[in-house]
Amino acid sequence: xxxxxxxxxEDVAQLCRINYSKQDKESLLxxxxxxxxxxxxxxxxxxxxxxxxxxxxxxxxxxxxIDQVDETLQREVFLENSPSHVGGMVRVPPVIKF
Amino acid sequence: MYRKTAFALRDAxxxxxxxxxxxxxxxxxxxxxxxxxxxAFLSVVADRVMERAEELDIRRAQxxxxxxxxxxxxxxxxxxxxxxxxxxxxxxxxxxxKAPFNATVxxxxxxxxxxxxGKTNLDEFAMGSSTENSAFQVTKNPWDLTxxxxxxxxxxxxxxxxxxxxxxxxxxxxxxxxxxxAFTGTVGFKPTYGRVSRFGLVAFGSSLDQIGPFANSVRDIxxxxxxxxxxxxxxxxxxxxxxxxxxxxxxxxxxxxxxxVPWKCLEDVLKGSEYDLFHQGLQVxxxxxxxxxxxxxxxxxxxxxxxxxxxxxxxxxxxxxxxxVRYGKRSEDAHVIDEVYDLSRKEGFGKEVQRRIMLGxxxxxxxxxxxxxxKAQKVRTMLIREFREAFAKCDIVAIPTxxxxxxxxxxxxxxxxxxxxxxxxxxxxxxxxPAISLPICLDTDNLPHGIQLLGPQLADGRVLHFAHQFxxxxxxxxxxxxxxxxxxx
Numbered sequence: 306x307x308x309x310x311x312x313x314x315e316d317v318a319q320l321c322r323i324n325y326s327k328q329d330k331e332s333l334l335x336x337x338x339x340x341x342x343x344x345x346x347x348x349x350x351x352x353x354x355x356x357x358x359x360x361x362x363x364x365x366x367x368x369x370x371i372d373q374v375d376e377t378l379q380r381e382v383f384l385e386n387s388p389s390h391v392g393g394m395v396r397v398p399p400v401i402k403f
Numbered sequence: 404m405y406r407k408t409a410f411a412l413r414d415a416x417x418x419x420x421x422x423x424x425x426x427x428x429x430x431x432x433x434x435x436x437x438x439x440x441x442x443a444f445l446s447v448v449a450d451r452v453m454e455r456a457e458e459l460d461i462r463r464a465q466x467x468x469x470x471x472x473x474x475x476x477x478x479x480x481x482x483x484x485x486x487x488x489x490x491x492x493x494x495x496x497x498x499x500x501k502a503p504f505n506a507t508v509x510x511x512x513x514x515x516x517x518x519x520x521g522k523t524n525l526d527e528f529a530m531g532s533s534t535e536n537s538a539f540q541v542t543k544n545p546w547d548l549t550x551x552x553x554x555x556x557x558x559x560x561x562x563x564x565x566x567x568x569x570x571x572x573x574x575x576x577x578x579x580x581x582x583x584x585a586f587t588g589t590v591g592f593k594p595t596y597g598r599v600s601r602f603g604l605v606a607f608g609s610s611l612d613q614i615g616p617f618a619n620s621v622r623d624i625x626x627x628x629x630x631x632x633x634x635x636x637x638x639x640x641x642x643x644x645x646x647x648x649x650x651x652x653x654x655x656x657x658x659x660x661x662x663x664v665p666w667k668c669l670e671d672v673l674k675g676s677e678y679d680l681f682h683q684g685l686q687v688x689x690x691x692x693x694x695x696x697x698x699x700x701x702x703x704x705x706x707x708x709x710x711x712x713x714x715x716x717x718x719x720x721x722x723x724x725x726x727x728v729r730y731g732k733r734s735e736d737a738h739v740i741d742e743v744y745d746l747s748r749k750e751g752f753g754k755e756v757q758r759r760i761m762l763g764x765x766x767x768x769x770x771x772x773x774x775x776x777x778k779a780q781k782v783r784t785m786l787i788r789e790f791r792e793a794f795a796k797c798d799i800v801a802i803p804t805x806x807x808x809x810x811x812x813x814x815x816x817x818x819x820x821x822x823x824x825x826x827x828x829x830x831x832x833x834x835x836x837p838a839i840s841l842p843i844c845l846d847t848d849n850l851p852h853g854i855q856l857l858g859p860q861l862a863d864g865r866v867l868h869f870a871h872q873f874x875x876x877x878x879x880x881x882x883x884x885x886x887x888x889x890x891x892x
Contacts, residue, residue, distance in 0.1 A: 309765065313765075314761075316768075317761060317764050317765045317768055318761065320764050320768060321719070321748075321757075321760050321761055321764045322723075322726070322744040322745055322748055323745060323748040323749050323752065323757055323760060323761075324742075324745035324746050324748070324749040325749065325757065325761075326749075329757065333757075333758060333761055336758055336818055336819075337758075337761065337762060337765070339817075339818075339819050340711065340762060340818065340819050340822075343707070343708060343819055344708040344711060344712060344775070345708075346704075346705060346708045347705055347708045347709065347712075347778050347779060347782055348778075349705075350702075350705060350781075350782050350785070352778060352781035352782060352785070355781040355782075355784050355785060356781070356784055357777050357780030357781050357783075357784065358780045358781070358783040358784040358787060359780070360610075361596050361610055361787070361833075361834065361835035361860075362595075362596060362597060362642075362835050362860055365597065365640065365642075367639075368639040370636070378503055378504070382503045383503065383729075385501055385503075386499075386500055386501060386503070386729070386730035386731070387729055387730060388727065388728075388730075388731075388732075388733035389733070395728060395729055397728055397740055397743060398737055398738050398739050398740055398742070398743060399738075399739055399740065400739075400740045402739050
């Protein structure tokens with residue numbers, strides 16, 4: 306397992322889509338170094354030939370249903386929680402910066 | 404009335420000894436008296452509960468059929484949706500979020516006339532073991548107000564422990580029902596994965612989460628499990644099996660039964676008074692005629708690393724939906740779409756949530772996924788196998804619930820140190836097993852301690868049976884914290 310360096314933290318922070326401050330990142334570097342250091346314990350386990358667990362209960366199967374409209378969330382109910390809406394649509398700031 | 408079990412309360416209601424309105428008013432008064440010290444509730448739905456209680460009283464008077472949970476006030480962890488009420492998940496991100504639908508468990512409870520009384524405090528998005536990570540308030544332990552009730556379902560545990568309601572629902576991803584149950588002297592049960600619907604539970608770790616009950620007796624747990632433990636078509640991981648009758652299978656003696664203890668993985672960690680108390684717990688089983696046998700569950704020692712890789716990975720995915728676009732917090736400083744995501748999430752999420760998202764994203768990222776995520780998934784397969792082999796030799800596994808009693812609030816600032824609180828509990832989530840924590844006794848500091856019982860997958864009834872026999876023999880469920888052990892006029 307690898308150590309977490311500053312550049313890797315920066316790259317991962319971008320993926321998280323959280324605007325971590327400089328202070329946050331310093332603090333995370335310390336916390337995560339400690340946590341990842343402990344997680345290294347898993348390297349002790351020989352997992353050769355072991356399949357990753359994809360479901361906790363072996364009997365479970367993927368579930369499909371008939372493509373039939375059931376209960377629908379009403380637009381007005383949905384929009385009640387939206388930060389900003391206009392004409393029945395959620396309004397967001399510009400997606401493309403000019 | 405606060406000393407009555409939920410079962411006895413319902414009986415009293417059905418027999419006409421008290422009305423549902425009286426019961427609801429009584430517990431609302433207790434909440435008013437004690438919750439200013441406990442801070443267990445985020446919201447109390449007084450009007451709603453009184454309305455439903457009155458309607459239930461009318462129906463009873465008319466001789467109409469009444470449900471299995473009739474007249475029982477029930478508190479709900481605030482990560483479970485009640486239509487029209489706020490679900491905050493104890494996060495600033497969702498401080499004004501009005502749930503647009505009912506969770507399946509809510510529908511089931513209300514169909515059986517359970518009286519939902521309020522939403523309880525938790526660690527933000529169920530991430531934590533102390534309820535200190537709530538964005539709004541810190542819940543106190545009714546046994547000692549300077550101590551944590553545990554987490555993440557600390558609010559629900561404090562409510563039931565302090566007898567502010569006889570039943571509560573929590574959620575358990577790595578021990579979030581069982582650990583607070585141990586800290587508050589209550590019974591907390593995590594069902595087999597898939598037994599209770601997760602529809603309407605805000606997801607944290609989808610392969611680990613389960614909703615489960617808190618109560619002051621195992622019979623009460625059995626009663627509510629019979630209502631909520633059923634197939635749900637809206638949850639694709641819901642078990643397609645009929646609901647079970649637990650209440651009729653609690654009384655058979657345990658003579659000759661085998662209780663497995665994984666001594667090897669306890670020997671380094673279990674010391675001093677914890678060791679003595681655990682032995683006291685095992686002694687109860689011996690006196691009931693059960694045999695204590697040694698089982699090999701060495702992979703339990705790797706539970707914490709497995710859990711903090713898998714749960715944070717799943718959480719990073721589950722919390723990606725909180726993007727400031729469609730609902731929840733949107734930063735006022737966001738002027739372009741990227742800022743909507745980055746600033747809203749920065750402002751809306753607390754420190755622990757931000758930390759776990761970072762960890763989870765890292766272990767899933769390109770170049771690290773094999774070494775971390777896939778590795779953890781492989782060890783998980785091995786843990787599940789070990790449990791299966793252990794259950795070929797024993798009927799139930801017994802381990803402590805927690806490494807110690809309730810710690811003082813603010814005494815564990817280091818995140819890794821806090822993660823060790825989950826040492827004994829996460830294995831049940833990793834393996835999908837039913838698991839319960841029940842009180843053994845009080846220690847010399849007058850604090851409760853729990854013992855944990857785990858069963859094979861789908862053996863929820865067996866776990867409840869063993870737990871009920873233990874409880875009958877031990878009697879610890881009669882304990883009430885001195886602070887709350889009085890009537891409120």
